[in-house]
């Protein structure tokens with residue numbers, strides 16, 4: 001890799017609790033972000049202010065020398081830094097990743113109440129005490145700060161929670177269409193439910209990209225995500241049919257699907273409505289959901305090789321071949337305990 005990440009000069013991410021950071025993987029501890037949208041008067045001024053200036057200084061020797069960028073330089077093939085390349089340094093804030101709330105309609109096994117409101121009721125069942133106990137949603141005052149910067153952006157990346165479960169995202173999409181129509185709208189959705197108003201609006205937008213969080217097929221999907229695969233499949237087909245936008249599949253690789261990833265590829269081959277071209281999201285937290293903390297290197301190498309050797313030159317699946325094993329008995333025990341509880345929550349076993 002010879003490129004440099006441009007996000008310190010081009011990007012801003014607002015996470016599911018309103019915390020501001022340079023991107024979604026920069027390892028500022030929670031509680032130590034660049035700021036919170038509620039404390040910032042004006043996002044453009046903030047981008048030009050002291051916090052970002054100090055952050056940029058940490059990149060003077062490149063992102064590979066910045067320990068907080070470990071998730072980009074350590075491994076796992078495709079990096080978030082790579083997605084910064086279309087944005088040019090010294091042309092101002094161009095990329096905004098925005099999460100307007102943690103409101104969600106799924107309770108993925110690999111998620112938490114930080115990002116999914118559905119996990120709030122599950123926390124006591126799993127004895128989780130260090131995650132939010134209330135749903136978070138951006139205030140109207142803070143939302144206006146987002147609308148103010150939309151006219152000059154090159155890409156708005158809408159995340160969740162679940163983007164289609166929060167109607168504030170419809171206002172963002174409308175604002176792009178009306179004030180900055182060539183700005184790319186990227187939506188990262190679980191496709192569990194899409195209100196008609198979104199479909200109607202997106203049909204009229206010029207540049208829409210979408211990704212669908214399909215971690216598995218059928219009942220395995222239902223268990224991992226606490227969702228309904230059949231409904232998701234219908235919604236993906238309907239979304240493509242109505243908007244002409246073909247979502248890319250974006251599975252999160254965990255111990256729950258590492259042996260079943262090929263099924264996603266095979267399913268995609270039967271569909272006109274989705275694209276399969278890369279797998280780059282490797283679950284690392286909670287640690288016992290990370291396949292590398294449960295399986296041996298031989299087990300990982302064999303399952304990836306068996307599933308992908310014949311197609312690895314057609315798609316970007318480098319991340320799978322770079323998973324490093326560090327299995328531990330403690331992580332396996334925690335996984336077993338989690339699974340026993342989740343089997344009861346879901347009402348069936350994986």
Ligand code: SF4
Pocket residue numbers: 005006007008022023024025026027063068069070071072079080081082084
């Ligand atoms: S190198 Fe990666 S972690 Fe660092 S700022 Fe860029 S995208 Fe974020």
